[in-house]
Amino acid sequence: GQQVMQIPQYQHVQEGEDFTTYCNSSTTLSNIQWYKQRPGGHPVFLIQLVKSGEVKKQKRLTFQFGEAKKNSSLHITATQTTDVGTYFCAQQGAQKLVFGQGTRLTINP
Amino acid sequence: ETGVTQTPRHLVMGMTNKKSLKCEQHLGHNAMYWYKQSAKKPLELMFVYSLEERVENNSVPSRFSPECPNSSHLFLHLHTLQPEDSALYLCASSQDRGQIKQFFGPGTRLTVL
Numbered sequence: 001g002q003q004v005m006q007i008p009q010y011q012h013v014q015e016g017e018d019f020t021t022y023c024n025s026s027t028t029l030s031n032i033q034w035y036k037q038r039p040g041g042h043p044v045f046l047i048q049l050v051k052s053g054e055v056k057k058q059k060r061l062t063f064q065f066g067e068a069k070k071n072s073s074l075h076i077t078a079t080q081t082t083d084v085g086t087y088f089c090a091q092q093g094a095q096k097l098v099f100g101q102g103t104r105l106t107i108n109p
Numbered sequence: 110e111t112g113v114t115q116t117p118r119h120l121v122m123g124m125t126n127k128k129s130l131k132c133e134q135h136l137g138h139n140a141m142y143w144y145k146q147s148a149k150k151p152l153e154l155m156f157v158y159s160l161e162e163r164v165e166n167n168s169v170p171s172r173f174s175p176e177c178p179n180s181s182h183l184f185l186h187l188h189t190l191q192p193e194d195s196a197l198y199l200c201a202s203s204q205d206r207g208q209i210k211q212f213f214g215p216g217t218r219l220t221v222l
Contacts, residue, residue, distance in 0.1 A: 033210070042199055042213040043152070044111070088152065096142075096165060097211065099152040 004091050006100030014108050019076040021103035023089035030092050032072045034063060037102070038085040046074075081107050112136040113214035115200050121220045124190060130217045132183040132200030140206040141183040143175060146197040146216070158183060159206040190221045 005024045013019055023032065031050040035043040047056055049065035049072060056063045060083075062075045076083055086102040112135045122128050134141065143155040157165035158177040172194075174186040183200055197218050201211040 042111075042216050043201075043211075044213070045210050048210065096154055096157060098154075101151045 004089055004098055004100040006089055006103055008103055009101060010104050010106075012106045012108065013079055015081060016078050019079050019083070019105055021074050021087050021089075021105075023072045023074075023100050025070050025091060028069050029072075030069075032065060033090045033092075033097065034072075034074055035088045035090060035099075036085050037088065041085070043088060076105075079105070079107050081109050083107060111212040111214065113200060113202055113212050115198075115214035115217050117217060118215060119218045119220075121222065122187070122190065123222050124192070126190075127186070127188040129187065130185040130198055130200075130219075132185075132214055134181055134183075134200075134202040134212070134214075136202060136204075136212060138202040138204050138212070139180055140203045141177060141180070142201040142203075142211065143183065143185055144199040144201060144213075146199055147195075152199070155185075157206065164206060187219075190219075192221050195219055195221045 007022050011019055031048055033048045034046040036046055037043045047063050049063055052069050053067045054065040060077045064073045072089055074087055084105055084107050086104045088102045089100045090097040114133050116131045140159045142157050145153045145155055154167050155169045156175045161177045161180055172189050176184040197216045199216045200214040203211045
């Protein structure tokens with residue numbers, strides 16, 4: 001079945017350091033979405049990438065979609081304590097979303 | 110606040126109990142979903158409803174029974190659950206089944222004793 005591999009599973013950084021999570025697929029993706037889930041919360045949609053090589057920014061967050069549309073990344077510059085949580089990528093399957101395992105980010109203030 | 114509400118937020122039940130989880134969306138969406146989120150596992154899609162019709166059932170055990178009486182409400186009826194069913198159950202909705210952006214509810218934290 002469709003699978004999206006996400007790495008790393010956990011990441012701990014000092015506040016102010018950068019953070020990156022990667023999402024990889026063995027098949028070409030039509031699009032990819034990113035969600036954030038705060039501790040004790042629920043997933044919240046961040047962004048959707050559709051075009052090959054697409055790069056989108058939201059303040060300190062940079063999202064990239066690979067040229068071959070088989071991978072994606074989320075990069076956070078100069079992390080803040082408000083960035084803690086689990087970041088999920090999700091790919092569109094047959095009329096449904098398939099989520100990666102998520103990367104849990106913790107930050108040392 | 111995403112416009113998707115779930116009740117109860119926490120539920121503890123024995124293996125012989127029958128309970129129901131409720132989800133309501135106030136967004137005018139046509140598709141609703143149940144997900145299971147266990148520790149150290151990806152979000153698992155359980156059921157998809159589109160215009161009140163079940164369109165996806167991901168090999169979920171029959172002890173989980175969904176119901177969608179209208180496009181705004183979704184239930185998950187639970188009976189004779191197992192301790193391994195303890196998890197966070199998330200409801201989500203989207204404009205249509207093909208719409209990818211999903212709005213999640215806060216979830217119900219279920220513990221089966």
